[in-house]
Amino acid sequence: MRPKDGDLGEKLNAELIAFDLNVNKLPGIRAKENRGAFVEQLIESIRRVEYVSVIGKRDISVLRTDPSSELFDPLRAAISHHRKGRIDEAFWLVFHFVHFGKSRRTGWRLARDIYGSMGGKNHWDWTSTSTNPKGFRRWLKAHQSDLQGADGVSRSFGNHRKYESLDASSANGTGAVVESYVNWINPPRTHQVLIQDARKKVGANPRVLFDFLYSSMNVDRFGRTARFDYLTMVGKLGLARIEPGSTYLKNATGPLIGARLLFGASAAPVAKLESSLAQLESRLDLKFGMQVLEDALCNWQKSPAIFVAFRG
Numbered sequence: 001m002r003p004k005d006g007d008l009g010e011k012l013n014a015e016l017i018a019f020d021l022n023v024n025k026l027p028g029i030r031a032k033e034n035r036g037a038f039v040e041q042l043i044e045s046i047r048r049v050e051y052v053s054v055i056g057k058r059d060i061s062v063l064r065t066d067p068s069s070e071l072f073d074p075l076r077a078a079i080s081h082h083r084k085g086r087i088d089e090a091f092w093l094v095f096h097f098v099h100f101g102k103s104r105r106t107g108w109r110l111a112r113d114i115y116g117s118m119g120g121k122n123h124w125d126w127t128s129t130s131t132n133p134k135g136f137r138r139w140l141k142a143h144q145s146d147l148q149g150a151d152g153v154s155r156s157f158g159n160h161r162k163y164e165s166l167d168a169s170s171a172n173g174t175g176a177v178v179e180s181y182v183n184w185i186n187p188p189r190t191h192q193v194l195i196q197d198a199r200k201k202v203g204a205n206p207r208v209l210f211d212f213l214y215s216s217m218n219v220d221r222f223g224r225t226a227r228f229d230y231l232t233m234v235g236k237l238g239l240a241r242i243e244p245g246s247t248y249l250k251n252a253t254g255p256l257i258g259a260r261l262l263f264g265a266s267a268a269p270v271a272k273l274e275s276s277l278a279q280l281e282s283r284l285d286l287k288f289g290m291q292v293l294e295d296a297l298c299n300w301q302k303s304p305a306i307f308v309a310f311r312g
Contacts, residue, residue, distance in 0.1 A: 005043050012039045012284065019283050024276050027264035033305045038262070038296065040307040042284075045295040049288045052236040055079065067116025067123060074100075074111050078237060090239055091191040092126040095181055098230045099174070099222075101158015110147070110155040114174075118143055129178065130187045137175035141168035160225060172221060180220040195240045207245030210235065214248070224251040232291045246274050247294040258297030261304060 016035060020026040029035040056079050063069040064076040078093035093115075100111035117124050117139065129136050140147075147155060147166050157164045167173025185194055195209075202212045210231055217227045228248055235242040249256045249270045259273045260266050281289040299310045 008043060008046075009039050012042055015283055019280060023283065024279055025264065026262055028262040028304065031305070037303065037305055037307040038300050041296040041300040042286075042292060044299070044307075044309060045292040046286065048295060049236065049292055052233070056237065067112045068119060072108055072112040072116070074108060074115070075233075078239075082237060082239060087239065088126045088130075088191050090237065091185075091234065092129070094230060094233050094237065094239070097233065098226055099161060099164070099177060101161045103156040103158050106154050106156050109153070110157060113147060113153075113155060114140075118146065130182050130185065133179040133182045136178055137168045140166070140175050140178075144168055160229065164221060176220045177222070180218065181222075184217060184219050191239070204241070206235070206241050206243045209240070210242040210244050211246075213240075213242065214244075224248055228291075228294070232288070236288065243288055244290040244294070245278075247277055247290050247297070249273055249277075252294075254298035254301055255294050258299075258301035261301050262297065 013035060016026060016029060016039070020030065029038050052075075055076060060076050060080045060083075061071060062080075063071040064073045065080050066072060074093040074097040078090040078097065081087075081093065082090040096111045096115055100108075100114070102108055103110065113119075115124055122128060124136055124139070144166055146153075149155065156162075164177075165173040168175035170176065185191060189197075195213075198209055198212050198216070202208050213231055214227050217230070219226075222230070228244065231242060232244060234240050235244075247255055247259070249259060256270070256273070259277060260268060263273065263276055265273065277290075277293055281293055284293075286292050299308075302308065302310065
């Protein structure tokens with residue numbers, strides 16, 4: 001734990017002990033080493049959430065938005081476009097950030113080459129893709145072999161998306177994912193109007209709105225993790241005033257294992273675990289608390305007694 005996080009660590013440790021004694025049992029962290037590892041995972045997750053706010057306040061080089069540059073970064077590009085009022089492009093780059101992910105080996109190269117149409121004159125930005133999704137699929141099919149490395153350049157999906165496919169034609173490939181995302185937005189409707197339409201149906205409560213969008217996100221291959229990651233990033237970037245009101249344990253793997261370990265409830269129904277986590281989140285009183293808990297539980301269960309910083 002960094003020295004500057006000492007006070008926060010002590011506060012979280014005290015809150016967890018008090019919660020275990022007075023609110024709901026936490027047998028998974030009664031051992032000091034387990035509780036220490038969990039506290040460090042919470043702090044690590046808080047840093048990840050705050051990181052978006054930090055880079056959102058910094059100057060962003062124009063090269064971050066340029067797919068011909070090695071500095072291209074879809075997250076920073078989304079922030080840059082948002083600042084300039086290009087809201088649809090910002091949302092679209094969040095989609096790239098989630099669907100392609102950042103590979104530990106090849107960085108953003110896959111997202112960069114697809115967004116930048118392999119160095120072509122016209123990029124597959126939101127306008128080009130949303131007005132011609134089938135054209136995008138034809139382009140993807142024509143370049144699929146090179147994107148998979150036939151041109152000698154290594155490209156790969158990020159860790160969370162490592163089972164995804166670049167196939168242009170199949171129901172499970174990137175071609176279908178992109179077209180279904182466009183269909184979800186339903187142009188000429190914009191991303192902003194999508195949010196406005198949702199708000200008309202369920203109101204402006206950030207957590208209720210998040211849940212409605214999560215349930216409505218009928219995008220191929222966007223299961224529980226991708227939906228959660230996409231919508232939490234939309235919220236953190238300020239593209240929409242939304243935040244998760246639960247950890248969305250249904251269909252989860254790591255976070256569900258972590259929750260069951262934390263509460264010592266290996267067979268507890270998901271609804272009961274979600275209720276218990278809601279109590280804990282309220283006690284800890286963290287910004288984007290449910291996202292922090294979800295991330296911390298996922299990483300903590302991999303190494304419950306020894307803190308390990310997991311990346312990507």
